[in-house]
Amino acid sequence: MKVAFFPGCVSKGACPELFVSTQKIAGPLGLELFEMTEAPCTGAGVISEQNPDLADSLNGLTLAMAERQGADLMTICSTCQGVLSNHNYHLKKDAARRAKTNAVLAESGYEYKGTTTVKHLLWMLVEDIGLDKIKPLIKRRLTGLKVAPFYGCYILRPEESLGLKEKPERKTYLEQIIALLGATPVEYRGKTKCCGFPMVTMNRDAALTMGGNHIIEAREKGADLLVTPCPLCHLNLDAQQPDAARVMRTPIDVPIFHLPQLLGLAFGFSPEELRLNHHVVSTRKALDKVELKV
Amino acid sequence: MEWTIVVGRYNPEGVYKGGELGPPFPAPWSDAPRKTYQTFKVDLPEHAMILDALIQVREYQDESLAVRCACRSAICGSCAMWVNGHARLVCTSRLGEHLVDGKVTVESPPSMPIVRDLVCDMKPFWEKMRKVAPWLENKQPIPQGEEYRVANAAMENLIQEVSCIACGACLMDCESFAVNKNFLGPAALAKAYRYAEDPRDATRPDRLRRYSEPDGVWDCTHCFECVTQCPKHVAPLDQILKLRQAAVSAGFTNNAGTRHADAFADSIKHSGRLNELTLMPKSLGFFNIKAQLQSLPSAFNLLRAGKLPPIIHKSIPGVTRVKAIFKKVGGRFK
């Protein structure tokens, strides 16, 4: 299956383990990743809020590029997903916005037509590949592992632009995959809540406490690790975890996995291949549970 | 048809008999009192609302159930509460659309102080409202004997917030309010927008300055909870974002939020993608030594884990397209 692969900025920057593990699992899943190397950053919502026209044009360009490739646009980041679907949704609906955007894109020889769909890897796994096709790829069942899903806001809200009104089941895909891989999904309130990343520069303590609370809640419910489809959430929950522990004055110590890493482990890749040895919060305890060493 | 509704009950005068004591709430609400959950069965038609069930329980099964409600049609805003853990207005929430494992669970949200049963104390909500000076400070001179002349579009711009019925659902589920009780919150900030953008108000610059201060617009974590829970399509987040734009345009830029946006835009303009290395220091402000020092440990952790982005930040191929876009519609980021 050919996809216009939009890796986003963070998987090529501070979360290289996400990019690497995505590439690794693409093969078994039959995903042909055509990386959109010339597509700009989505702006993560920050640009959208400060200058809607600029964000329309930047994201319009990315969408037009995917359209030209003739493939669906695949994201591996909840934030990229949220921003790109939002702009795709509005540009499709609003002729005036579309005209404005195309006037800007004309200079670069691109035109947004509204013919592509933006889908996160998480959705593609269930909707385009199918859980039944993934099952035979599992070489190592993650039995005994208790995994808490952490979606990240932008893959859940706002519901209209993410197609959640038509497909509310998208709100359960992480649990479905966790269960498919043989692990036990952990139910906890924080799974759909915000990690705090958007306000970490504005109110650091509050932002870190936000994420910290969710991890601790999951841990108290028995989670061995959290899995998230968003590298920005990952940064706040993993890279900033020691800081959060300091602010909250309590140890946290829960590893955070990227979605492709969890799949990769189940498909038989080694922790090193998936760069699970390159997290800020050590993944060792979780890997011990499935008798893996890192 | 028969419906099962589980009601979280609490009475400061004593524990309820019957029902199950629920678990403590997760942080940050670990101090919220635990509730006793009682199960009721009601017989109501297919399209019945959750409020219909509560009224039936109150009228025919247990008169001691305390529920605030008046209009039953999403106008008075009395009946906001947690339904299966998410704030909703129960008079327009169908029983059939909120079943989890065959039942609907309602309770007063732990984010608000509780009075009794499904009645919470709305004082925090109104205190935040008051803080944003939610009234018109008339632009002088006030036209004598006639109205201010304003475009209908200017009034329609405000009507989205005027539709707010002060139900509190947005605040009940606001993540930022959950960890920072001083955050003004979605409803108050949406109201703040309504007056800041009223062409008849004389204090716009002062308002924008105040709302940009800590606990104001920049403390919103942009998570869309308020937009999702609001029953009147007020979309408080959208109002907050517009308020941010207005504040920045008015020159109130000496805050991390503005610097963050500037740093983001700058990075994309130059290289087409985010430079994480410089984003944090730029957002915090180079002279903010304390904040810069605070973020050092994370940087060090990233380095140790081998996750530090390369010092030489490469541009994306074809970055000229991006620069052209900025030139055309970059606004203040040009």
Add this chain to the structure above:
Amino acid sequence: MITDHDVVVFGGGLAGMRAAIEAARHGADVAIISKVHPIRSHSGAAQGGINAALGAGDSWETHALDTIKGSDYLADQDAVEIMCREAPSDIIELEHMGVTFYRGEDGKLGTRAFGGASVARTYFVGDITGQALLNTLYDQIMKTGVKVYEEWFATSLWMAGGVCRGVVALDMMTGEMSLLRAKAVIIGAGGCGRVYEPSTNALICTGDGHSLAYRAGAPLMDMEMVQYHPTTLKGSGFLMTEAARGEGAYLLNADGDRFMKKYAPNKIELAARDVISRAETNEIAEGRGIDGCVLLDLRHLGRDLIMSKLPQIHEMALDFLDIDMVDTPVPVRPGMHYIMGGIKTDVEGATPVPGIYAAGECACVSVHGGNRLGANSLLDTLVFGRRSGLAASTYVKSVPNTSAGEDFLASEQRRVQALLDRPYVGETHARLRLELGTMMDEKVGVYRDETRLNEALSAVRSLRQRYDKVAVGDKGRTYNQALTFVLELGYMLDCAETIIVSAQTRKESRGAQSRTDFPERDDANWLKHVMVTLRDGAPQISYAPVTITKWQPEVRKY
């Protein structure tokens, strides 16, 4: 606890808040007491708009004539003149307070058409005018810092030597009862729609103001004049604003005909509400209804207009009936909506009882007479809210302080405790409420006659006896709603009784009262107000003349 204020305003809706603002402006120490937070008041449910003769081509005289004709000539014309003359400046004042009224091309206030108006003079905010006004007034209350005793439930007015000196109320949060001593009490406690089932009214509209004033000796006037709004949603009874018809909606019967052409050839769907309610009742009774309803048809208005001018009712039809009015007509029927009758006041809001003022739906000045025009109620609350606030603030200057009241407070506390202590013998307030409501809808509805009115009166009397045995199903102190519901039921019974007795007395059909046994209007004998006063525990009838200034009663046709 006993506290002192100059003016206590009982009711936190539009009338109450406007009165408080005005009294505070004139130096009085004012407090508002409301059993719900002021923002929850039923004023917020008013949708369509507020009338004023502001436009060129309009005049207060035309507005007054429309109102008087609308009232079927029962309105007191001096009061109507005042309301219509002062309306323009009150609207401007609202605009200056910040209300986000609709504007025309020139940036000036714009209007929409409404029922019974010869010129379009209804100023509006989408279809949430009441809510917009309520929000703005509450914003002003926050600005002025007037004290609000919110979620305090009034149980009685305190009368000392025939003069009202305060209100006794229960603080819902703690269960503690207090006496709010005052030199004047302004009642703005709204209507009593819950006396009927179904009704467009919120559950809190239980006639508390009517009943407490009645028990304190104030006369209730024109109580038989109960307005049935012609377009209430099938089943729930929720209001579908008249503004829909103002924007051009049609009313259709089962044959798809615009039947109002028969009954009101000129105004058609914009005739007065009582005319339309009767028309609908006839159509339904003669077999041209659909499931007890007629249809409100907005399809020809188009999606854009509906979504911009009528978004709230569009959403309500979707929420409660799963109907999208953009492509499907909505089933509606007449439902109890408003009571023109109320506590008798003069044009300053003063009742015949010293110390008691009233404004808004609970008062009867009378500006609405036998039938209220749409968009005149919001106006009524503001004009007479303001006037009573001013009058009360002047009156209190000559009232001496008092340190009495403890005995009365203690007796109220005992009364309430006795109610709480009653043992359960099988009667619940919920059952009695439902019986009362359905009985009133059946026997004291759009069309009335002596037999059914007599039956209604016996029913109320027997309900009262059962009420005296109702127990309170919650003995706690914190937020005891069971207690307040039982107290409210008592207020509703008072209202029901006065409505029936007044309807029996008036042996004619006028405005909202339609008697099949007296089908004609009888100006010779009945051009007068019917008043009910509580004397020795029973309702006593008396009459008051209708003040006529300029407009002689005519045959009323639309």
